[in-house]
Ligand SMILES: Nc1nc2c(c(=O)[nH]1)N[C@H]1C(S)=C(S)[C@@H](COP(=O)(O)OP(=O)(O)OC[C@H]3O[C@@H](n4cnc5c(=O)[nH]c(N)nc54)[C@H](O)[C@@H]3O)O[C@H]1N2
Ligand SMILES: Nc1nc2c(c(=O)[nH]1)N[C@H]1C(S)=C(S)[C@@H](COP(=O)(O)OP(=O)(O)OC[C@H]3O[C@@H](n4cnc5c(=O)[nH]c(N)nc54)[C@H](O)[C@@H]3O)O[C@H]1N2
């Protein structure tokens with residue numbers, strides 16, 4: 001008798017005859033895996049594989065990388081530029097010349113009518129570095145708006161700000177190899193196995209060779225927490241209190257590295273006086289981690305010969321994001337754990353090239369970590385580009401999260417969105433919708449014509465995706481890796497570099513300044529501008545980068561290799577060459593659960609999806625794992641409300657509501673729900689996103705909601721309605 005699957009059609013694997021493997025780098029997360037894309041005799045990309053000789057991934061890829069070649073053929077790629085005079089009327093297909101002419105005329109009209117800064121540009125962490133540099137030249141040197149920033153404000157701004165405050169410069173000091181040397185790992189608000197699977201795999205490799213304690217601080221029992229030796233389920237938003245208390249114990253028990261503190265830091269006295277107030281008994285009441293555990297972790301960390309901390313969005317996306325980063329740096333400074341093998345303060349970056357935009361995009365300043373506030377930096381770039389230094393503003397303009405409120409109040413009238421989707425990714429999207437509707441002119445430049453923001457756009461520019469282009473990206477450990485061109489641009493889409501260059505030509509300033517047409521030529525400009533600087537890349541070329549499977553900056557001209565660690569000599573980038581120990585008083589300003597809204601709403605990611613699903617939502621091999629907006633809820637809390645597993649509920653906050661399917665799990669405590677943020681019209685309809693005072697990054701991870709059970713029929717209707725807006 002035949003049973004089950006034997007009756008069904010057998011699974012057949014497609015035949016993949018690869019004639020050519022092309023070297024490239026993954027375009028999703030910041031791990032920076034080297035990929036080879038297999039191309040067949042007909043010139044089609046048919047498969048992807050990890051590069052065995054690449055130090056980062058050593059032949060491995062996560063589920064997103066394995067299917068990355070499918071992106072080339074994914075649905076709803078933009079085929080031609082689209083244009084319309086008014087939103088909510090049908091778009092007309094148009095030529096590149098017309099789309100670019102119209103856009104440049106609108107930019108000029110808005111700037112002439114309302115002032116130069118009334119036109120804003122919001123970019124991303126997902127272009128090639130050469131594209132970032134070119135967009136920066138266009139924004140700063142030609143168009144001349146000071147309201148130019150990136151979505152990295154949602155992502156890495158707190159890490160940047162914290163590094164600058166502590167060390168005098170941005171730039172993560174450590175690397176993945178530190179796992180092989182450390183004796184204690186402390187991870188804050190990072191779900192490494194799902195969000196950086198290959199970095200996690202590097203950690204596992206190190207642990208197989210040599211056991212050391214792994215301690216995860218996260219209010220949720222993440223996959224990382226499950227694999228850790230200790231899990232500290234912290235009260236949301238209170239990491240600074242825990243960190244101050246760890247420092248308290250280390251100083252009080254004489255476990256600090258006083259020699260390192262005296263030689264390489266300033267501010268010790270004020271810092272010690274502040275942490276003296278954070279004894280573990282008092283801290284436990286705020287951060288929810290008991291006194292014994294605090295003392296135990298402090299001793300483990302301080303007594304290890306080398307100890308390291310990593311963190312991601314649980315720290316950065318907080319009203320104390322920048323302070324959280326500084327607090328982690330404080331911990332590493334007082335224990336002498338900076339710039340030594342296994343001893344570091346390593347921010348795990350988010351997007352594939354969030355580092356590249358920090359280094360070269362001019363979003364927060366000028367290229368190569370130069371500052372608008374510094375006259376010599378302005379002069380150097382003005383001379384190099386051939387512009388008047390007075391054309392540059394003397395202070396950075398609005399952060400991305402301040403640009404939208406400035407649209408609300410009429411200060412900004414026109415916007416260019418490049419590779420970012422704020423209608424899904426910004427907090428409180430109801431407010432974002434109103435701002436986009438208020439714009440006189442919106443241009444959206446994206447791989448996909450169905451990206452939600454096009455609904456509000458006047459012009460849509462179809463950009464080529466990933467390895468239809470070429471250029472470099474910098475990963476979490478400062479490794480510059482190269483994306484080689486695999487396929488020619490899809491339909492009539494164009495590489496972002498081409499689009500920026502064509503736009504430049506349409507401005508008088510852009511005709512005077514040189515805009516090199518190819519990525520290697522742009523890279524040459526960056527190399528020249530990097531000479532002698534902290535992020536020196538003058539020793540690199542695209543070819544050398546490919547040969548080495550990525551090189552870590554700095555690498556000066558003539559050097560044999562890159563540099564795995566920064567600050568190994570204990571000399572930092574503040575004028576006195578010391579790192580700062582900074583006192584961090586804690587003020588609790590989060591929206592907390594109360595009787596009307598009794599749950600913390602936490603949000604984040606799952607392994608199979610990337611951000612707003614414009615890409616992973618279109619690949620069956622990824623989307624099938626979670627095609628529906630859902631929420632993790634504790635079974636006890638659900639029972640009390642009569643909410644069943646796999647039923648739909650309505651979550652409500654003071655901003656808005658959303659419909660999600662319930663997944664009952666003990667991953668979340670009784671007073672918390674967790675929602676992946678990948679879905680449109682979902683978590684960010686509800687989120688608050690209070691801003692960090694230094695970095696202006698939103699606290700996506702903390703707000704208060706209530707959960708309403710509802711008739712499943714009504715839920716289905718609402719769910720559909722919400723999605724069709
Ligand atoms: N699969 C996948 N991988 C990705 C991405 C993706 O979309 N999908 N995106 C990339 C990007 S841009 C980024 S920024 C990274 C993000 O990578 P992660 O930061 O690792 O991912 P998240 O899920 O956003 O948040 C991490 C954790 O922060 C915790 N958290 C919430 N509040 C607090 C708190 O108050 N304190 C502490 N200590 N923890 C808290 C959450 O419970 C969550 O488990 O991932 C990158 N990698
Ligand atoms: N509630 C909540 N909200 C969050 C977060 C959270 O944890 N919780 N995390 C925040 C974080 S850390 C981040 S990084 C943001 C991400 O937020 P977004 O950047 O808005 O999200 P993406 O979906 O990555 O949008 C990138 C867009 O660029 C397009 N794109 C990709 N490559 C290219 C290219 O080469 N050229 C062009 N022109 N377009 C391209 C994609 O199709 C996509 O539409 O979301 C933030 N929002």
Ligand code: SF4
Pocket residue numbers: 026027028029030031032033057061062063064065066196197198199
């Ligand atoms: S870990 Fe990140 S870089 Fe590596 S394959 Fe996965 S998504 Fe790409």
Ligand SMILES: [Mo]
Pocket residue numbers: 154155156350351
């Ligand atoms: Mo991010």
